[in-house]
Amino acid sequence: MKYPEFLRKLKRGPQVILPKDFGMIAAFTCVGHESVCVDAGSGSGWLACMLGNICKKAVSYEWREDFAEIARKNAERAGLKNVEVKVKDVFAGIDEQDVDLVVLDLADAEKAVAHAYAALKKGGSLVGYLPHAEQVQKFVAACKESGFKEEEIFTIENMVREMLVRERGFRPDTKGLWHTGYLTFAKK
Amino acid sequence: MKYPEFLRKLKRGPQVILPKDFGMIAAFTCVGHESVCVDAGSGSGWLACMLGNICKKAVSYEWREDFAEIARKNAERAGLKNVEVKVKDVFAGIDEQDVDLVVLDLADAEKAVAHAYAALKKGGSLVGYLPHAEQVQKFVAACKESGFKEEEIFTIENMVREMLVRERGFRPDTKGLWHTGYLTFAKK
Amino acid sequence: MKYPEFLRKLKRGPQVILPKDFGMIAAFTCVGHESVCVDAGSGSGWLACMLGNICKKAVSYEWREDFAEIARKNAERAGLKNVEVKVKDVFAGIDEQDVDLVVLDLADAEKAVAHAYAALKKGGSLVGYLPHAEQVQKFVAACKESGFKEEEIFTIENMVREMLVRERGFRPDTKGLWHTGYLTFAKK
Amino acid sequence: MKYPEFLRKLKRGPQVILPKDFGMIAAFTCVGHESVCVDAGSGSGWLACMLGNICKKAVSYEWREDFAEIARKNAERAGLKNVEVKVKDVFAGIDEQDVDLVVLDLADAEKAVAHAYAALKKGGSLVGYLPHAEQVQKFVAACKESGFKEEEIFTIENMVREMLVRERGFRPDTKGLWHTGYLTFAKK
Numbered sequence: 125m126k127y128p129e130f131l132r133k134l135k136r137g138p139q140v141i142l143p144k145d146f147g148m149i150a151a152f153t154c155v156g157h158e159s160v161c162v163d164a165g166s167g168s169g170w171l172a173c174m175l176g177n178i179c180k181k182a183v184s185y186e187w188r189e190d191f192a193e194i195a196r197k198n199a200e201r202a203g204l205k206n207v208e209v210k211v212k213d214v215f216a217g218i219d220e221q222d223v224d225l226v227v228l229d230l231a232d233a234e235k236a237v238a239h240a241y242a243a244l245k246k247g248g249s250l251v252g253y254l255p256h257a258e259q260v261q262k263f264v265a266a267c268k269e270s271g272f273k274e275e276e277i278f279t280i281e282n283m284v285r286e287m288l289v290r291e292r293g294f295r296p297d298t299k300g301l302w303h304t305g306y307l308t309f310a311k312k
Numbered sequence: 313m314k315y316p317e318f319l320r321k322l323k324r325g326p327q328v329i330l331p332k333d334f335g336m337i338a339a340f341t342c343v344g345h346e347s348v349c350v351d352a353g354s355g356s357g358w359l360a361c362m363l364g365n366i367c368k369k370a371v372s373y374e375w376r377e378d379f380a381e382i383a384r385k386n387a388e389r390a391g392l393k394n395v396e397v398k399v400k401d402v403f404a405g406i407d408e409q410d411v412d413l414v415v416l417d418l419a420d421a422e423k424a425v426a427h428a429y430a431a432l433k434k435g436g437s438l439v440g441y442l443p444h445a446e447q448v449q450k451f452v453a454a455c456k457e458s459g460f461k462e463e464e465i466f467t468i469e470n471m472v473r474e475m476l477v478r479e480r481g482f483r484p485d486t487k488g489l490w491h492t493g494y495l496t497f498a499k500k
Numbered sequence: 501m502k503y504p505e506f507l508r509k510l511k512r513g514p515q516v517i518l519p520k521d522f523g524m525i526a527a528f529t530c531v532g533h534e535s536v537c538v539d540a541g542s543g544s545g546w547l548a549c550m551l552g553n554i555c556k557k558a559v560s561y562e563w564r565e566d567f568a569e570i571a572r573k574n575a576e577r578a579g580l581k582n583v584e585v586k587v588k589d590v591f592a593g594i595d596e597q598d599v600d601l602v603v604l605d606l607a608d609a610e611k612a613v614a615h616a617y618a619a620l621k622k623g624g625s626l627v628g629y630l631p632h633a634e635q636v637q638k639f640v641a642a643c644k645e646s647g648f649k650e651e652e653i654f655t656i657e658n659m660v661r662e663m664l665v666r667e668r669g670f671r672p673d674t675k676g677l678w679h680t681g682y683l684t685f686a687k688k
Numbered sequence: 689m690k691y692p693e694f695l696r697k698l699k700r701g702p703q704v705i706l707p708k709d710f711g712m713i714a715a716f717t718c719v720g721h722e723s724v725c726v727d728a729g730s731g732s733g734w735l736a737c738m739l740g741n742i743c744k745k746a747v748s749y750e751w752r753e754d755f756a757e758i759a760r761k762n763a764e765r766a767g768l769k770n771v772e773v774k775v776k777d778v779f780a781g782i783d784e785q786d787v788d789l790v791v792l793d794l795a796d797a798e799k800a801v802a803h804a805y806a807a808l809k810k811g812g813s814l815v816g817y818l819p820h821a822e823q824v825q826k827f828v829a830a831c832k833e834s835g836f837k838e839e840e841i842f843t844i845e846n847m848v849r850e851m852l853v854r855e856r857g858f859r860p861d862t863k864g865l866w867h868t869g870y871l872t873f874a875k876k
Contacts, residue, residue: 125466126497129435130342144470147339151331154318156365157345177344178366247317256857257482257633264477278313279475281484282332285866287467287494289452293820294445294670296469296867302849303860306475309314444669445821473678481632482858484679490661491672501842502873505811506718519715520846527711530694532741533721553720554742623693633858640853654689655851657860658708663843663870665828670821672845682851685690 125286130177131170133201137194140170141229141253141304144284148307149227152280153249155179159224162243164214164236169195169207171227176207179224183207185214218243229253229305234266241270244312252308260306272310279308313474318365319358321389325382328358329417329441329492332472336495337415340468341437343367347412350431352402352424357383357395359415364395367412371395373402406431417441417493422454429458432500440496448494455498464499501662506553507546509577513570516546517605517629517680520660524683525603528656529625531555535600538619540590540612545571545583547603552583555600559583561590594619605629605681610642617646620688628684636682643686652687689850694741695734697765701758704734705793705817705868708848712871713791716844717813719743723788726807728778728800733759733771735791740771743788747771749778782807793817793869798830805834808876816872824870836874843872 166186199207354374387395542562575583730750
């Protein structure tokens with residue numbers, strides 16, 4: 125597997141959301157040209173950049189100044205002017221209104237779900253990216269409590285593996301990545 | 313799993329590329345605001361619409377007039393003016409030049425690889441969406457012959473399953489989708 | 501996928517442990533000719549029969565008289581004289597001593613873990629077959645509390661899918677089984 | 689994941705069949721107390737030992753004297769007297785008659801399929817363990833040509849991953865094994 129040119133320009137500091145997971149977010153929310161997205165925390169800003177690349181605007185919350193700086197530099201490297209990195213604690217609230225997508229990729233994400241609900245427009249999507257089953261349970265419970273439509277909440281796991289395509293034969297690679305995080309989708 | 317609002321507006325006629333596979337294409341090529349994409353065959357035009365939603369322009373080749381009509385209607389339903397559906401055989405060549413992405417989703421895709429190479433800009437991506445191992449072998453061979461960089465060719469399989477998150481417990485769904493197509497990426 | 505002749509003779513009443521999961525139990529415990537196994541609950545007795553087929557003795561606990569009868573008949577159909585089905589609540593204790601394997605396939609399995617520990621010989625294996633993450637957590641906690649070696653406790657998921665091997669190509673089947681239960685192994 | 693005590697005694701020299709794959713063979717053929725099995729090539733003899741542990745007799749073919757010696761020593765370490773390792777080329781034929789199971793784990797396995805058919809009893813099983821799609825195609829074709837029942841031939845892939853069950857949460861392990869070999873089953 126090779127990262128696209130776009131990502132090769134970026135530095136990889138703190139934890140990043142991988143292309144495969146960005147792909148699921150893009151696909152199951154269908155954000156696009158007109159969409160405004162918020163994500164927290166920024167980490168290295170990869171997700172903000174990938175969203176900025178396909179959307180009108182991407183705002184990224186990160187309370188650590190040093191990480192925010194990495195994310196900002198990455199947006200510059202990607203040549204994106206529509207990515208804004210805010211040094212701010214998402215648990216204190218989201219400034220933006222009527223956004224199309226909020227992605228929460230941080231511990232205790234469930235505590236920011238009500239803020240996400242407040243920031244989203246009707247029909248907008250919330251995504252939680254969480255590695256553990258117990259976190260997903262809490263996140264889903266918070267979504268229901270905050271008013272997200274129960275019948276629209278779902279959680280997926282996506283497993284991407286490389287296939288070796290050689291003259292001596294076609295086969296999956298022997299070893300590889302089995303898990304990053306579960307992705308939970310909710311809709312306002 | 314629920315389709316996003318964007319896709320619920322579309323009709324599902326002939327074979328479609330599913331969100332999970334569109335997500336991989338978006339993620340591993342990082343097409344965006346400025347990108348021009350070509351895909352063939354259109355089928356119901358879902359891929360063209362999903363690409364049109366995040367890119368500058370999406371051109372879709374379909375030799376069957378009836379399918380092309382379905383795809384065109386779907387682009388209208390999606391409110392996309394940057395999606396063009398051409399009733400044309402992709403095996404006869406691609407009109408566009410300097411495009412960022414060509415996606416081939418049709419039998420004998422390997423026979424259109426040289427046309428894709430000709431249409432792509434330097435650094436542009438070709439994606440083959442093929443269900444069978446033997447097709448992937450032929451496609452990869454055609455990529456090498458047509459001049460795509462060998463070290464940038466790779467093939468993935470992505471398996472997406474739903475997790476059931478209920479009060480009585482967290483678990484994967486019992487049954488579900490195991491395979492759509494393998495995705496092969498090549499770079500000019 | 502086809503069941504082996506051995507299983508085709510058996511009736512399928514209440515929930516059964518599938519061949520793929522029996523296979524993992526056989527493989528990761530390596531019970532054999534000289535082994536004595538206990539399982540609870542019997543369900544249709546498939547696991548007891550498959551264990552009886554490779555071990556010296558298999559004793560199966562089932563508190564429902566009607567299920568026990570189905571399991572007994574299945575052992576007869578399989579021509580096994582070393583399978584004993586007891587109408588007994590495993591939560592009240594296990595009569596056997598120095599057994600090589602105990603498999604718990606029932607709700608609240610964690611409540612029978614201490615009984616399993618008491619019944620096992622040193623070096624013997626306990627297996628918990630549980631569909632939900634939360635059940636696995638409780639089961640693992642009970643194993644640690646009951647004296648099973650912490651460094652030998654592990655949990656696996658096994659996903660078996662069918663590959664279609666046809667003249668028109670090799671590919672995974674489109675749909676299929678994604679989840680039965682997680683398997684937790686512990687060692688006395 | 690931990691290997692069972694039984695396997696920890698064995699040396700690991702040339703390529704071995706892993707417990708997960710032995711488990712599938714045991715489960716989908718249901719060999720047991722009364723069964724006679726043949727496998728080729730022996731490699732380190734792990735499969736022969738695991739089969740010997742649950743069956744009446746296991747005969748293992750290996751043309752390399754040095755590998756055969758490793759396999760023999762492993763059978764001794766396992767304390768198995770019913771495992772016989774023959775220094776013989778399986779492509780020259782199988783001596784045994786009316787066997788219950790033949791497992792072929794070697795390159796060009798399709799060339800030994802007719803010998804396997806000749807050695808098996810009616811209702812007996814052939815298993816091919818092959819890493820590549822193209823090998824599986826050839827193997828399945830050879831099974832059909834040799835007289836195995838077409839409707840009983842099937843191929844599976846089994847993916848086993850470890851789940852991390854910790855106080856801070858339940859999740860799949862990040863990385864791990866994705867592929868060993870495809871398993872093809874045929875029945876006489």
